[in-house]
Amino acid sequence: MLELSLQFEGVSPQELWSLLGAYKLKKKCHRLADGTFIPLDSPDFQTAARLIDQLGLKPTDLEKGQIELPKYRALYLDGLARESRDFSIERNSMFRKMVQDIREPRDTEYVLPQGITGTLRGYQKTGFKWIKSLAEYGLGGILADDMWLGKTLQVLAFILSEKEKGQQKPSLVVAPTSLVYNWQDEAAKFVPDLKMVVIAGQQGERHELFQDIMAADLVVTSYALLRRDIHLYADKEFLYCFLDEAQHIKNPNTLNAKSVKRIKAKNYFALTGTPIENTLTELWSIFDFLMPGYLSSHKSFNQRFEIPIVKNKDQEALHELGRHTKPFILRRMKKEVLH
Numbered sequence: 001m002l003e004l005s006l007q008f009e010g011v012s013p014q015e016l017w018s019l020l021g022a023y024k025l026k027k028k029c030h031r032l033a034d035g036t037f038i039p040l041d042s043p044d045f046q047t048a049a050r051l052i053d054q055l056g057l058k059p060t061d062l063e064k065g066q067i068e069l070p071k072y073r074a075l076y077l078d079g080l081a082r083e084s085r086d087f088s089i090e091r092n093s094m095f096r097k098m099v100q101d102i103r104e105p106r107d108t109e110y111v112l113p114q115g116i117t118g119t120l121r122g123y124q125k126t127g128f129k130w131i132k133s134l135a136e137y138g139l140g141g142i143l144a145d146d147m148w149l150g151k152t153l154q155v156l157a158f159i160l161s162e163k164e165k166g167q168q169k170p171s172l173v174v175a176p177t178s179l180v181y182n183w184q185d186e187a188a189k190f191v192p193d194l195k196m197v198v199i200a201g202q203q204g205e206r207h208e209l210f211q212d213i214m215a216a217d218l219v220v221t222s223y224a225l226l227r228r229d230i231h232l233y234a235d236k237e238f239l240y241c242f243l244d245e246a247q248h249i250k251n252p253n254t255l256n257a258k259s260v261k262r263i264k265a266k267n268y269f270a271l272t273g274t275p276i277e278n279t280l281t282e283l284w285s286i287f288d289f290l291m292p293g294y295l296s297s298h299k300s301f302n303q304r305f306e307i308p309i310v311k312n313k314d315q316e317a318l319h320e321l322g323r324h325t326k327p328f329i330l331r332r333m334k335k336e337v338l339h
Contacts, residue, residue, distance in 0.1 A: 002069045002095075004077070006062065011038075013062035016048075023049045047087045051080060054320065056296065072139055072291055074098055075327035083323075098137050102327055105130035113161040115193040120150075120157060123337040127154040130330050131269065132161065135240065140268040140290035142246070144275050144331035149338075151271045152186045155242055156218075160191045163217050167239055170197075170216045174260055175244035177222040183244070187218065194218050199225060207232070223248050223256045230259045238265040246270035249289060250282035252298060261289055275329065280306040283325065295324065 011019065015032055022030035023040050030038050039045070052062070054076065061067045078099045081089045091099070101108050110132045112120060120128065127143060131154065134141045145151050159171050173183055180198060187196050197213050199206050199221035206225065210232050213219045219238070221229070241263050243249065249257035268290045276283050284301045287294050295301050305321045308314035 002071050002074050002077075004067045004069055004073075006065055006067065013059065013065075016062060017059045019045070020049055020052060024053075043084075044087075047080070047084045050320070051077075051087065054324075070291075070293075071098070071137060072294055072328075075102060076323055079323045079327070101133040101136070102130070102139070105133050108133055110161070112157060113164045113191075115160055115164065116157055116191055118153075118190050120153065121337070123332050124150050124154050124157075127151075127330060127332075128157045128161075131155070131158045134269075134328070135162075135267050138267060139328070140270075141328040141330065142270045142272065142275055142286060142290070144272055144329050146332065146334045147273050149332060149334065152183060152244070153190055155269070155271065156187055156191045156194070159218055159240070160194055162239065163194065169237065169239040169266075170213055170219050171240040171242065172238045172263060172265065173218065173220045173242045173244060174223055174226055174263075175220060176248065177224055179244055180220055180222050183218075183220045196220065199229070203228075223260075227255045227259045230262055233263055236264065238263065239267075241265035241268050243268075243270045243272075243286075243289065246272040246286050246289075247274050247277055247282065249285055250277065252281065252285040252288060257285055257289070261292075275331075280309065280321075287325070287328075290328070 011032070018032075019030050019038060019040065023045070028039065028041055030040055032038060040049075055069065055073060057067065074095060077089055078091070078095075081087055106126045106129065108129045110129045112125065112128065127145065130141070131143065135158070143151050143154065145154075155173070162171070175183060180200060184196060184198050187194055194217040195215070196218045197209055197216040197220070199209050199213070199219060201209070206229060210229070214236070226233070241260070243260060249260055251257060270286050270290060272286070275286060281298065281302075284295050284298055284306075288298075296304070305317055308317040309321065
């Protein structure tokens, strides 16, 4: 949890909430109970209003002054403070380290596992460290590298490093049917020390394979088979869950999306070169898998981001969405890294 203390000078929490109501109605000023007119177009007030709105704070939160937030809000707060002169935060050492590790993973001290065969390129090492950093702080993210940049290898290196650290539970990878055995081939090639189980075949065969998954390091299955077998996963808890080609859950109402969101794991990650193909809802659905509640409900997301950005071309809403999502998306293009 992240503990946030708010201090407002010159107005009470109740007055501040009234000011926020006027601000949402796009009024230019608001009259306080004592007759004082407060301008609502000042940068400092707008920064405070945006903060309270984006964090989903309630009147009771403002009255308490001391608010507990999920850790994933740290990156947003830090980004807002970096960009705004009218908003400042005092960061303790743990806060600074977490933000630094996630924003600059290349500088972390994580080392590649000893049992990996082959050589990771520099950007792949950075991707490995980025996943390690997020996992260390209980967060999830989207590895959105371009095709053929080795997303699978970066994940396998991470899973092997967790095994070498002493983790006992298996991790789960859900992939398109055409890629399931690609994971098996890549694992055999680069991380032969991992004990791997591929859940595939006919129903009876899958059920028999499923009996041994808790003794494995890595379990791989397809979206199609997970939909059929989801009842088998109900009482299982995995170390990490990865979605390969995560655009397969871009529609939150599909069985694919509903099934993977029932998986229990310590942390969740997505791999996709196309986090958004057609609509912003696709991004919301992936984040709803990674960190449920981070982008609020789908209805709230539509009102705050999708409608203003798509219909009204609202650049401020687009920038605000970027503040929330960019720290949890790592994207490298071929032209940037393959020299």
